[in-house]
Amino acid sequence: MPSFVMWRRSQLHLHQLPAASAFRSLSQSTSIPKKLQRVRDYAFDGIMEVEKKVRRALQLQSILLSQPSASLPVSRLDALARRYLSFEPHEVGHFLLKHPHVFHVFDHPVQRLLWARLTPRAALRLRHESEALRSMLPDAVRRLRKLLLLATPSRRLRLEHIRVARYDLGLPDDFEQSVVLAHPSFFRLVASSDCPDDPRSKYVEFVDDPADAEELADLTVCAIERTREREYRERGTDAEDSRFAFLVNFPPGFKIGKYYRVAVWKWQRLPYWSPYEDVSGYDLRSLEAKRRMEKRMVATIHELLSLSVEKRMPMERIAQFRQAIGLPKKMKEFLLQHQGIFYISTRGNQGKLHTVFLREAYYKGQLVEPNELYLARKKLGELLLLSPKRANLDRMLTSLGRGTDVLGKGASGAKMDLPEGQLDQISEDEDSGSDSGVESQFVE
Structure with a gap:
């Protein structure tokens, strides 16, 4: 049967859910099991393998950019990385030589020591990310407003928690000034009455304007809604089946029994309260209310991941909002119940990091609806995956002293002096990954 074949492929779509009459004769329990084994999806694990290199590169990049000349001796960089970033001995040197498209290792002309700095491609990528972050600032303001609305009924979050998750939410490092204090009509920064002098006790509150009820109604519309x-208009699914349903796409190899299918079908039709709705006044002691609250938690995590730039977030950062937005205590077990909606990857930090993906936002390892900031960040991973044999252009330019940092200055502090056509050619080479036309004499 067609539905059986689709289920063997671990694909569940709203229009393929079975009718109610097909399961009236079943007397087995139809509740979703509380404990399920995690089934690996190598498409998402592959993303995290690249992300592991990206995190290492960003850590070393932050150390280099903290220096006035944006460069350091390799021995000094290795010592700082081992002390503050938990690098292994000699790991920095191997990492630098393995990724010459991002880091340039050269002999210092005076000290005769090996130094390291960013390549022009890495500096250009950093500038693109900074420009994308600046251009998407209005979107960041909207995301932060929606995040505060999730914290019902107080509509406020701890400033320190937002600071930890600023990279995932697409907020600049100085978001306290550029976003919160720069928009007093949207946000209010308050201090806790218990510790008013402690900077970690500050909260960001949502400022409600009664005159702008239409905009508030638009902010409280969830991404799943x-x-x-869109699914209803494109696929013409049954309105009753799709009213409270989520897009479910199980990982390959996920075993789906007939009773589990019934449980998922009943769960999809279960009504629930919106994550933006205040439920503090409801009686939540009944079994039906508890089931609705559990589904509301799924919708809350779904909305939180939808607010992130890359539709993924470490589980530890999600858990810090647990009390504010009403999330379960056993986060991992709860997410494993819904492997068709979320995916937990343990790759990237020896199993110590758990990254939660929104499955419907990705297709074949790529974001379905990419944004400028995501594309700018993605270029660093592409540079790290390039073959070291094709690093001639970067080595040539940095050897000539024309390497640039994010401020458009060379490693020695001098301004970059490249003809406009040549700079455009560098950008084209960066996009294509080609280093053709560079002779082998520039290979050190």
């Missing part, structure tokens, strides 16, 4: 509307 817009997805349901």
Whole structure:
């Protein structure tokens, strides 16, 4: 049967859910099991393998950019990385030589020591990310407003928690000034009455304007609600089946029994309260109310991941909002119950890091709806994956003293002096990954 074949492929779509009459004769329990084994999805694990290199590169990049000349001796960089970033001995040197498209290792002309700095491609990528972050600032303001609305009924979050998650939310490092204090009509920064002098006790509150009720109504529309509307218009699914349903796409190899299918079908039709709705006044002691609250938690995590730039977030950062937005205590077990909606990857930090992906936002390892900031960050991973044999252009330019940092200055502090056509050619080479036309004499 077609539905059986689709389920063997571990694909569940709203229009393929079985009718209610097909399961009236079943007397088995139809609740979703509380404990399920995690089934690996290598498409998402592959993303985290690249992300592991990206995190290492960003850590070393932050040390280099903290120096006035944006460069350091390799021995000094190795010592700082071992002390503050938990690098292994000699790991920095191997990493630098393995990724010459991002880091340039050269002989210092005076000290006769090996030094390291960023390549022009890495500096250009850093500038693109900074420009994308600046251009997407209005979107960041909207994301932060929606995040505060999730914290019902107080509509406020700890400033330190937002600071920890600023990279995932697409907020600049100085978001306290550039976002919170720069928009007093949207946000209010308050201090806790218990410790008013402690900077970690500050909170960011949502400022409600009663005159702008239409905009508030638009902010409280969840991403899954817009997805349901799009699916309903494109696929013509049954309105009753899709009213409270989520897009479910199980990983390959996920075993789906007939009773589990019934449980998922019943769960998809279960009504629930919106994550933006205040439920503090409801009686939540009944079994039906508890089931609705559990589904509301799924919708809350779904909305939180939808607010992130890359539709993924470390589980530890999600858990820090647990009390504010009403999330379960056993986060991992809860997410494993819904492996068709979320995926937990343990790759990237020897199993110590758990990254939660929103499955519907990705297709074949790529974001379905990419944004400028995501594309700018993705270029660093592409540079890290390039073959070291094709690093001639970067080595040539940095050897000539024309390497640039994010401020458009060379490693020695002098301004970059390249003809406009040549700079455009560098950008084209960066996009294509080609280093053709560079002779082998520039290979050190």
